[in-house]
Amino acid sequence: MADILKDDTDAAQSWVFGNWTTIGRPAGLRTGTTDDSEMRGITSAMGPGVLWRDHMKGVVGGLPPVWYEPPASVVNATVCVNPSIMGGNGSGLLPSAACPPSFRRSEIFVKGTEPRIDDRDMWIGGCYRLVAHFPVRQPFADRWAANAGAFSGGRFGGVRGTGAPPTPAPTKKP
Numbered sequence: 001m002a003d004i005l006k007d008d009t010d011a012a013q014s015w016v017f018g019n020w021t022t023i024g025r026p027a028g029l030r031t032g033t034t035d036d037s038e039m040r041g042i043t044s045a046m047g048p049g050v051l052w053r054d055h056m057k058g059v060v061g062g063l064p065p066v067w068y069e070p071p072a073s074v075v076n077a078t079v080c081v082n083p084s085i086m087g088g089n090g091s092g093l094l095p096s097a098a099c100p101p102s103f104r105r106s107e108i109f110v111k112g113t114e115p116r117i118d119d120r121d122m123w124i125g126g127c128y129r130l131v132a133h134f135p136v137r138q139p140f141a142d143r144w145a146a147n148a149g150a151f152s153g154g155r156f157g158g159v160r161g162t163g164a165p166p167t168p169a170p171t172k173k174p
Contacts, residue, residue: 001028002028002068003028003068003108004028005028005029005030006026006027006028006029006067017029017044017045017049020045020046020049020050020053021045021049021050021052021053022053023053023056023057023060023061024057024065025060025065026065026067027056027060029049029052070108072111073110073111074108074109074110074111075108075109075110075111075114076106076107076108076109077094077106077107077109077114077115078094078095078104078105078106078107079091079092079093079094079095079104079105079106079107079115080092080093080094080095080096080099080103080104080105080119080122081103081105081107082103090103090128091119091122091128092115093115093117093118093119093122094115094116094117094118094119095118095119096118096119096120096122096123097120098119098120098122098123099119099123130142130144130145
């Protein structure tokens with residue numbers, strides 16, 4: 001859990017919190033805001049996040065930066081995700097040659113749940129392959145993908161429809 005919360009204090013991982021909450025070392029952060037908390041004229045990053053940052057710099061600023069030793073039941077795996085400012089694409093599978101280098105990220109998994117297949121069939125022409133969950137919906141997915149960059153603020157600019165589901169990728173032996 002601490003590793004998940006750590007992303008909010010890393011400017012490279014959290015475009016919302018990172019620049020406001022980094023203390024120059026690994027740290028887990030939960031600002032305490034909820035969907036039911038009305039904040040007028042301030043965000044959770046700019047308010048509680050900045051208070052936390054300033055307090056923590058004073059509390060741990062002189063201590064060596066250390067992080068938790070992971071338990072034996074936890075493993076790291078490099079997967080293909082989009083860590084950019086808007087995220088939203090990337091397979092979450094092992095990266096194939098088609099996965100852009102900037103999408104490769106180490107993630108923590110409970111041993112035995114880490115991905116075992118790569119994402120070679122998730123890409124077409126250098127773009128993320130959009131496959132509808134139900135074949136009857138593929139024409140709609142293809143039309144959406146054709147205009148994805150125009151209607152999503154660039155979030156899905158590298159998406160293409162395919163009209164066909166991907167073939168299974170080879171599995172990685174444990």
